[in-house]
Amino acid sequence: METTSHSAFTRAEWARLRSSVPMPLVESDLEALRATGEPLSMAEVEEVFLPLTRLINLHVNATRTMARVADDFVGRPAARRPYVVAVAGSVAVGKSTVARLLRTLLSLWPDHPRVDLVATDGFIYPTKELQARGLMQRKGYPESYDVRRMIRFLSDIRTAGEASLPVYSHQAYDALPDVLQTVSHPDILIFEGLNVLQLGSAAEGKPTPTHTATDFFDLTIYVDAEPADIEQWYIRRFMLLKATAFQNPASYFHHLAAISDDEAQAFAIKLWQTINLPNLQENILPTRPRADVVVHKRADHAADQVLLRRF
Numbered sequence: 001m002e003t004t005s006h007s008a009f010t011r012a013e014w015a016r017l018r019s020s021v022p023m024p025l026v027e028s029d030l031e032a033l034r035a036t037g038e039p040l041s042m043a044e045v046e047e048v049f050l051p052l053t054r055l056i057n058l059h060v061n062a063t064r065t066m067a068r069v070a071d072d073f074v075g076r077p078a079a080r081r082p083y084v085v086a087v088a089g090s091v092a093v094g095k096s097t098v099a100r101l102l103r104t105l106l107s108l109w110p111d112h113p114r115v116d117l118v119a120t121d122g123f124i125y126p127t128k129e130l131q132a133r134g135l136m137q138r139k140g141y142p143e144s145y146d147v148r149r150m151i152r153f154l155s156d157i158r159t160a161g162e163a164s165l166p167v168y169s170h171q172a173y174d175a176l177p178d179v180l181q182t183v184s185h186p187d188i189l190i191f192e193g194l195n196v197l198q199l200g201s202a203a204e205g206k207p208t209p210t211h212t213a214t215d216f217f218d219l220t221i222y223v224d225a226e227p228a229d230i231e232q233w234y235i236r237r238f239m240l241l242k243a244t245a246f247q248n249p250a251s252y253f254h255h256l257a258a259i260s261d262d263e264a265q266a267f268a269i270k271l272w273q274t275i276n277l278p279n280l281q282e283n284i285l286p287t288r289p290r291a292d293v294v295v296h297k298r299a300d301h302a303a304d305q306v307l308l309r310r311f
């Protein structure tokens with residue numbers, strides 16, 4: 001399906017663009033990269049992600065050349081700033097697996113060995129603040145993020161090469177108090193989250209923001225799938241977490257460990273249908289046309305199509 005904004009590649013067409021990039025991973029490497037309940041095969045790496053890392057590698061080098069031109073023009077010493085890749089998509093679509101895999105693959109290229117990864121959940125307001133604002137049922141929606149802090153983080157990374165952010169715990173369902181993740185002079189930063197491609201709009205009575213997160217990205221990737229498939233993945237993962245992570249008394253969802261599977265499943269469906277699906281439809285899907293690369297996954301998680309932006 002060719003669109004006005006993107007060229008479409010079947011999996012087989014995209015796989016040919018790997019060219020001669022060698023496969024650097026073995027099965028045990030993939031085991032460490034898989035998220036809960038998510039398959040990731042050697043074929044997926046070879047046919048989908050090695051071509052993608054080849055494209056990113058070419059783009060990093062071209063971007064560095066362009067930056068040198070600007071430095072030469074004004075007569076200042078060449079400065080290397082982090083190249084930022086954004087990964088967007090729904091809750092449970094597999095963004096974090098894609099982000100971890102890209103980090104591993106990109107760090108094996110000698111041109112850019114230092115690759116860091118940041119998830120935007122670190123910018124979600126702490127539970128106390130969400131409760132005060134009446135946003136506990138809007139977690140993951142644009143208004144649940146401290147967008148100013150996120151923009152400041154991205155701006156510091158691009159200008160100074162270094163910045164810190166809070167750390168989110170899925171177990172606590174909240175930010176960890178007094179814990180910060182510091183990112184320091186990576187060659188590449190992968191910035192992963194639901195809302196990274198959003199333009200942002202002015203709050204009631206406030207001026208339009210000067211910057212949006214997308215101003216700071218060199219390349220944007222949208223991980224795509226049919227909402228009905230993502231719902232199945234979300235529910236399956238929730239049930240796996242019930243049998244594992246939720247058993248821990250420290251887990252926010254520990255109370256669900258004791259209820260029946262049918263009740264837990266009904267709860268997962270409710271979370272999906274009242275929070276995550278509307279967020280996908282209202283806020284996340286509308287950002288897809290702006291992505292440079294769209295990786296579309298089938299019900300079995302294998303990518304069947306890749307779109308590449310034309311402009």
Ligand SMILES: Nc1ncnc2c1ncn2[C@@H]1O[C@H](COP(=O)(O)OP(=O)(O)O)[C@@H](O)[C@H]1O
Nearest residue numbers: 035036090091092093094095096097170171245
């Ligand atoms: N309640 C939870 N407890 C523990 N881990 C979780 C929980 N919810 C999500 N996760 C994990 O957090 C990561 C991010 O999940 P999510 O934001 O849905 O994005 P995605 O599935 O696209 O990576 C995944 O690795 C997932 O398995």
Ligand SMILES: CC(C)(COP(=O)(O)O)[C@@H](O)C(=O)NCCC(=O)O
Nearest residue numbers: 091119120121139140193194271275
């Ligand atoms: C923390 C999240 C909003 C994801 O945030 P992201 O890293 O994409 O910014 C999401 O995993 C979440 O907790 N959603 C709330 C509804 C639910 O529990 O599924």
